[in-house]
Amino acid sequence: DAMVIQNPRYQVTQFGKPVTLSCSQTLNHNVMYWYQQKSSQAPKLLFHYYDKDFNNEADTPDNFQSRRPNTSFCFLDIRSPGLGDAAMYLCATSRVPDEQFFGPGTRLTVL
Amino acid sequence: GESVGLHLPTLSVQEGDNSIINCAYSNSASDYFIWYKQESGKGPQFIIDIRSNMDKRQGQRVTVLLNKTVKHLSLQIAATQPGDSAVYFCAENYGGATNKLIFGTGTLLAVQP
Numbered sequence: 001d002a003m004v005i006q007n008p009r010y011q012v013t014q015f016g017k018p019v020t021l022s023c024s025q026t027l028n029h030n031v032m033y034w035y036q037q038k039s040s041q042a043p044k045l046l047f048h049y050y051d052k053d054f055n056n057e058a059d060t061p062d063n064f065q066s067r068r069p070n071t072s073f074c075f076l077d078i079r080s081p082g083l084g085d086a087a088m089y090l091c092a093t094s095r096v097p098d099e100q101f102f103g104p105g106t107r108l109t110v111l
Numbered sequence: 112g113e114s115v116g117l118h119l120p121t122l123s124v125q126e127g128d129n130s131i132i133n134c135a136y137s138n139s140a141s142d143y144f145i146w147y148k149q150e151s152g153k154g155p156q157f158i159i160d161i162r163s164n165m166d167k168r169q170g171q172r173v174t175v176l177l178n179k180t181v182k183h184l185s186l187q188i189a190a191t192q193p194g195d196s197a198v199y200f201c202a203e204n205y206g207g208a209t210n211k212l213i214f215g216t217g218t219l220l221a222v223q224p
Contacts, residue, residue, distance in 0.1 A: 004154075006154075031209060031210060033211075040119050040217075041216075041217075042200055042214035042215060042216055042217055043155065043200075043214050044214075045211060045212065045213075048209060048211065050208075050209050055209065090154050090155070092154075094210050096208060096209060096210045097143065097204075097210060098210075099145050099157050099160050100145075100157075100210065100212060101157065102147075102154035102155045102156070103154050104153055104154045105152075105153070105154045107152075
């Protein structure tokens with residue numbers, strides 16, 4: 001089935017050690033989004049790609065970067081993870097103006 | 112580790128009853144609204160959407176009502192089942208062409224057998 005895939009599902013990293021989370025989609029959607037979701041909170045948009053155009057939210061820390069090498073893949077890079085970056089990271093895709101489809105998320109633990 | 116989260120509003124219902132989950136949205140210019148269901152440890156799952164030119168939309172066992180005057184959205188679930196237990200988020204499209212969403216705080220629906 002067409003879907004949004006995130007790898008790994010669980011990621012453990014050390015304080016300050018760079019980490020990359022991966023998202024791929026088989027939906028051929030033109031927009032891909034990255035969200036951060038902390039416990040018992042709503043997803044918070046970090047940035048999105050509209051085709052190849054990168055759009056950063058104003059309050060997204062510089063510590064978070066993203067790459068989209070092609071339509072299917074999008075990566076979230078956390079350059080120096082802090083304890084406060086421990087969260088669920090959700091990838092979503094959409095074909096505007098329709099709804100966003102979410103992946104299962106990657107649970108990041110920072111030790 | 113992760114910072115302590117907020118306590119989600121909780122709606123507790125008996126199996127078979129109808130559930131109504133409410134949401135207030137912030138931007139009067141938002142023109143598209145979505146309800147998502149999120150089970151523990153999973154990503155949000157689309158339930159139903161509505162555009163601002165409508166007041167009501169029905170799906171299978173679910174109905175969404177939109178009141179633009181008071182910026183209020185509700186999700187009605189008929190004959191609630193244990194499998195409906197989850198956190199429900201409303202989301203509004205504030206991003207226009209890029210379909211960016213702002214999510215509401217979420218409501219935990221607990222279905223009692």
